[in-house]
Amino acid sequence: MADPDLRADCSRCFALCCVAPAFAASSDFAIDKPAGKPCLNLLPDHRCGIHSELRQRGFPGCTVFDCFGAGQQVSQVTFGGQGWRDDPARARSMFTVFPIVRGLRELLWYLTEALELPAARPVHRELARARDELRRLTEGSPEKLATVDVMEQRATVNPLLQRASELSRGKGRDCRGADLAGASLRKARFRDASLRGALLIGADLRGADLRGADLTGADLRGAELAGADLSGALFCTQAQLDAARGDRATRLPKGRERPAHWPSHTP
Structure with missing residues (x-):
């Protein structure tokens, strides 16, 4: 930052x-x-x-x-x-x-x-x-x-x-405000998508492609991000990552830190 x-x-x-x-x-x-x-x-x-x-x-x-x-x-x-x-x-x-x-x-x-x-x-x-x-x-x-x-x-x-x-961003999916709480989105393709204000509480985003996605205000509490790729994600705050669950394989946006409570290994 x-x-x-x-x-x-x-x-x-x-x-x-x-x-x-x-x-x-x-x-x-x-x-x-x-x-x-x-x-x-x-x-x-x-x-x-x-x-x-x-x-x-x-x-x-x-x-x-x-x-x-x-x-x-x-x-x-x-x-x-x-x-x-x-x-x-x-x-x-x-x-x-x-x-x-x-x-x-x-x-x-x-x-x-x-x-x-x-x-x-x-x-x-x-x-x-x-x-x-x-x-x-x-x-x-x-x-x-x-x-x-x-x-x-x-x-x-x-x-x-x-x-x-x-x-x-490129022409990604428009998921602004989408209610995806608890959704099974493993390996989903959200590259360059707009996820502004999306509800992703508890969503399974393991292995998902979130490169270049706009995460403004997206609620990631309890979201599973193990192995997900968030490199280049726009407007992703440290607090959003802290509220989610990832692992050492999760790729983070530039300038963000891997939360201390994330496991150091991939299950």
Whole structure:
């Protein structure tokens, strides 16, 4: 990824992802937690008390969450290094702003990825302009940030990202928004396909050809990617890979890391 600032740096954050959002007891979280209340596992120093055992203790959802650097942005820039524990009013403001900044920085990540696509050069100028505007918004005061409509920003950016995708892919299948949850797709051919927003929860994609596929917003939780080829896949986030299950034979997009919980051998 071209911009390391869009990587989460938990050491510079006041554990906002452990406090601001609500958790619902499910396969992703072992407990219910209301928004704005610290997780039971959060320590006084803003560290997680079970960080090394999150998956084993029923919190895989925590391991795949990516704030795209919103945590350190809100903690160190928006609020100047002041935390939420000693000021209820500041806490409310931080918890309001955090998801907004997270949404904006996610869009920044996609725009940055699009600007790395040589074939998308015809829209690079517009992409850069949109990125600069979003970056300006993320640098606003808490009061200004609270008024930002992330959905409106997404509606402005998405057509540019779709155009960048179309310019960079061949004529693959159009599976946008397809419900493929739990589907048997072993060795399926999705080369250059659009899988934007597709539901692939628990899908069997072992050995599938996903080269050059657009994976924007595709839900890969629990998807089997052993032996799948995702080289050249567009807009594939690290969180999507972390939520899936692959192996050493899975080919990853450039710049992505093989998740630590994936087995080191092919069954």
